[in-house]
Amino acid sequence: MSFEVALRLVEIGVSLALIQRAFEHIGRETALFLPQGLLALxxxxxxxxxxxxxxxxxxxxxxxxxxxxxxxxxxxKLAMLCLTCLAVAHAAPTPFWSEMALAYLAVQLVLSYFISGWVKLGNPDWRSGAALRDVFAFSAYPVAGNLRAIADRQTLTFTASWAVIAFEIAFPLALLHPMFLTGALIIAAGFHLSNAIFLGLNRFFWIWLSAYPALIWFQGRIVG
Amino acid sequence: MSHWPKPLLNLTKLLLPTLFPSWRFFEEIGPSPRIEYRANSDAPWQPITVLPERLGPVAMFRRLFFSPAWNEHLFLVSIATRLAVEPMLHDVNEIAARLTRMLDPTGAETYQFRILFVAREDGDIGQFVFYESTERALKTVA
Incomplete structure (x- = not known):
């Protein structure tokens, strides 16, 4: 993927994510979000x-x-980071610095998975599955009462905990080959989708997906 | 940076975590806040967010695109957590303003809110009250 295509795809993704966010605020903080929707258009x-x-x-x-x-x-936070990197990419004096701005976004995307997995690995409650059980048992995230019952399914929460940790820790390895990256991004999108469905984190789904073209370009730039 | 004007320092403190995020999502599952309110001081406490018992596939799909109430709930959770770490009048007023908007059509004259934390201790899940507001008149809160 060329730099120009990646940049434009990130712009399109971010603008759609910001329109979605603005739409949710109309009637609540309209003065703050209507201009955002218009500028995103x-x-x-x-x-x-x-x-x-x-x-x-x-x-x-x-x-x-x-x-x-x-x-x-x-x-x-990722929306602001995307906007910052896009702004720098547009204002940069040379193509080198434009590429550096998009590369920074790509590196942060890799870190968003790796660090998140690393800190879970260091927590015994995540390694035993207890942390994920507690997410469903008493955290403020599950979107419906019946999802609390997932806390009682210990094999499921233990397996899911290790699946999340392993995927997040291994994510940087996806940079080694375009096929690995494609697979990793499909799994990651599924992970964000499940977070949106079970925990109501819908905005994470849209904004993370919008930054993926930066990562696809970055992988080709450093390895391909 | 101590000689910087206060608003600029505040903006910098808010901006830096977006440029250099920590990405430590769900590092640990700590005490989880709940906000409860009561309209008039003799009414029973009620949760500000009531979970549906279940959500069907259509509702889940719709909420992927449009979920303002749930995202407001997540915002209130984050400011309730923030209040426990770094109390700010801004956050108390934020909760009050949203409650005012919610209660305005009910005809209540006063309201009160409190923040509870639900946590696991020694294997059992319990809760404790962290903050309780004074009784506030509905008409005087902006």
């Missing part, structure tokens, strides 16, 4: 991408200030 159209990205970056900074942090945790 401009970015989606492909005209005036640079100014649209900088406008979205400023709006997202304003949102960070308004909520004194990310409204939706990691999903909004």
């Amino acid at each position: 401009v970015l989606l159209s492909g005209f005036a991408s640079g100014p649209a990205i900088w406008g979205l970056w400023l709006l997202n900074l304003w949102q960070l200030y308004r909520f004194q942090g990310a409204y939706n945790g990691g999903a909004d």
